[in-house]
Amino acid sequence: MAKNSENKIIDYISGVEVNATPEEVDAVQVFSRQLVEDYNYKKEQIQTRPQFRVKVRPSDTKKEYSVDIAVFKDKNKNEDDTYYYCRM
Numbered sequence: 001m002a003k004n005s006e007n008k009i010i011d012y013i014s015g016v017e018v019n020a021t022p023e024e025v026d027a028v029q030v031f032s033r034q035l036v037e038d039y040n041y042k043k044e045q046i047q048t049r050p051q052f053r054v055k056v057r058p059s060d061t062k063k064e065y066s067v068d069i070a071v072f073k074d075k076n077k078n079e080d081d082t083y084y085y086c087r088m
Contacts, residue, residue, distance in 0.1 A: 012036075014049040027088040028068045035071060044075035052077075052085060 009020045012032045018024055032048055035041045052070035053063035068088045073081035 011049050013043050013046050016049040018049065023068075023088050031086075031088075032069060035069070041071060042075070045072050045077075046070065047072070047077055054085065 007020045008017045009025065009029065010016070011018050012029050013036075028048060032046060035046060036043055047070045048068065051066035051068065054065050054067060055061075055063050056065045066087075067085040070077075070085040071083045072078065073083060
């Protein structure tokens with residue numbers, strides 16, 4: 001995982017430059033890489049950036065809670081086809 005002079009890294013899934021926070025470096029990037037390399041999910045099935053948003057409660061109408069990693073059934077990333085998501 002390459003860091004640049006501004007303490008940024010390239011997100012493994014999206015290729016977007018993100019802040020190299022401890023959470024990002026030690027959790028999000030590690031688990032994202034494991035999902036692809038160890039569990040054989042395709043990068044196209046995973047969303048890290050922009051962060052996927054979900055409802056806090058089922059009764060909510062707005063999706064206000066952002067998650068760090070969302071894994072979908074396929075590359076269409078349909079909310080109804082979400083395998084799981086997590087917040088680090």
